[in-house]
Amino acid sequence: MDKPFNTLDRHFHLPHVRQVDASRPLMWLRMGWDDMRANFGASLAYGLIFAAIGYVILAYAADLPYLFTAAISGFFLVGPLAAAGLYEISRRHERGESATFADSLRGLREHGDHLLYYGAFLAVVLLAWERLSAILFALFYEGVAPDLGNFFADVFLSGAYTHFVVSYLVVGGAIAGVVFALSVVSVPMLMDRKSDMVTAMMTSARAVGFNLGAMAVWAALIVVLIGIGFATMMIGMVALLPLLGHATWHAYKDLVE
Incomplete structure (x- = not known):
C-alpha cells in the first residue's frame, strides 16, 4: 500500500506523513x-x-431537484476551502496570537494567491459535477420531478429509480472521494507553510493513503455532521461547520510533520 505513495517523492518534495489510529478523528473533534x-x-x-x-443557495435550487442535490453534495466539495478562515483562527490560537474574526481575514489575504488557485480548482470540479448531475437526471430519471419535500423518499428510497440512484451515487461518490483525498489537509497546509497547491494536494493524497482507516472514519463523521446541518435547515451548520473546520486543522497538524 505504501509503495505507490512513496513514488510521489520522485516528483514532489513532500513532508513526512504520520500514521494514526482509526479512532484519532474523535480526538480531532475534541480539539476542534x-x-x-x-x-x-x-x-x-x-x-x-x-x-x-447555504440556505440561500438551497432556497434558490428548491424547484430544481437536480440542482438541489448537486448543491448539497457540492457543499462537501467546497467545504475545505470555505473553512480556511477557521484554520487561520486555529493556527493563531495555537501560537498564542490574537485570533479575532478580523485577524483571520488578514490571514486569508496573506495566503490569497494559493487559496485563489485552489478555489479555481474546486470551482471547475463543482461546475463539472453540476453538469454531470443534470445529465444523470436526463438519462435515468423518467417522469415529472417530485415535490422537493418528498424528493428523497420518492426517488432514493422508493426503489422505483434504482438505475438513477446507483449511477448518481457511484459518479458522485467517485468525485467526492477524489476531492476528499486531495483536500483533506491541503488547505490547512497552504495556510501554515510556504507550499504550492500541487504539493499540498499530493501530501493530502499521501496522508489518506497512509491512513485509510482514520480517513474513512473522518469522512463518515463529516458526512454525518454536515447531514445534520442540512437536516436542520442549516441551523445546525452554524456550530457544526466551525467545529469541523477547527478539527480539520488538528487533523492536518496530526498527520503532516
Missing part, C-alpha cells in the same frame, strides 16, 4: 471543540455566514 470554545465569536461568525449562504 476546544478551539471553538476559546474563539467562540469568531468561529460562530463563519458558521453564520456560510449557513446563510
Whole structure:
C-alpha cells in the first residue's frame, strides 16, 4: 500500500506523513471543540455566514431537484476551502496570537494567491459535477420531478429509480472521494507553510493513503455532521461547520510533520 505513495517523492518534495489510529478523528473533534470554545465569536461568525449562504443557495435550487442535490453534495466539495478562515483562527490560537474574526481575514489575504488557485480548482470540479448531475437526471430519471419535500423518499428510497440512484451515487461518490483525498489537509497546509497547491494536494493524497482507516472514519463523521446541518435547515451548520473546520486543522497538524 505504501509503495505507490512513496513514488510521489520522485516528483514532489513532500513532508513526512504520520500514521494514526482509526479512532484519532474523535480526538480531532475534541480539539476542534476546544478551539471553538476559546474563539467562540469568531468561529460562530463563519458558521453564520456560510449557513446563510447555504440556505440561500438551497432556497434558490428548491424547484430544481437536480440542482438541489448537486448543491448539497457540492457543499462537501467546497467545504475545505470555505473553512480556511477557521484554520487561520486555529493556527493563531495555537501560537498564542490574537485570533479575532478580523485577524483571520488578514490571514486569508496573506495566503490569497494559493487559496485563489485552489478555489479555481474546486470551482471547475463543482461546475463539472453540476453538469454531470443534470445529465444523470436526463438519462435515468423518467417522469415529472417530485415535490422537493418528498424528493428523497420518492426517488432514493422508493426503489422505483434504482438505475438513477446507483449511477448518481457511484459518479458522485467517485468525485467526492477524489476531492476528499486531495483536500483533506491541503488547505490547512497552504495556510501554515510556504507550499504550492500541487504539493499540498499530493501530501493530502499521501496522508489518506497512509491512513485509510482514520480517513474513512473522518469522512463518515463529516458526512454525518454536515447531514445534520442540512437536516436542520442549516441551523445546525452554524456550530457544526466551525467545529469541523477547527478539527480539520488538528487533523492536518496530526498527520503532516
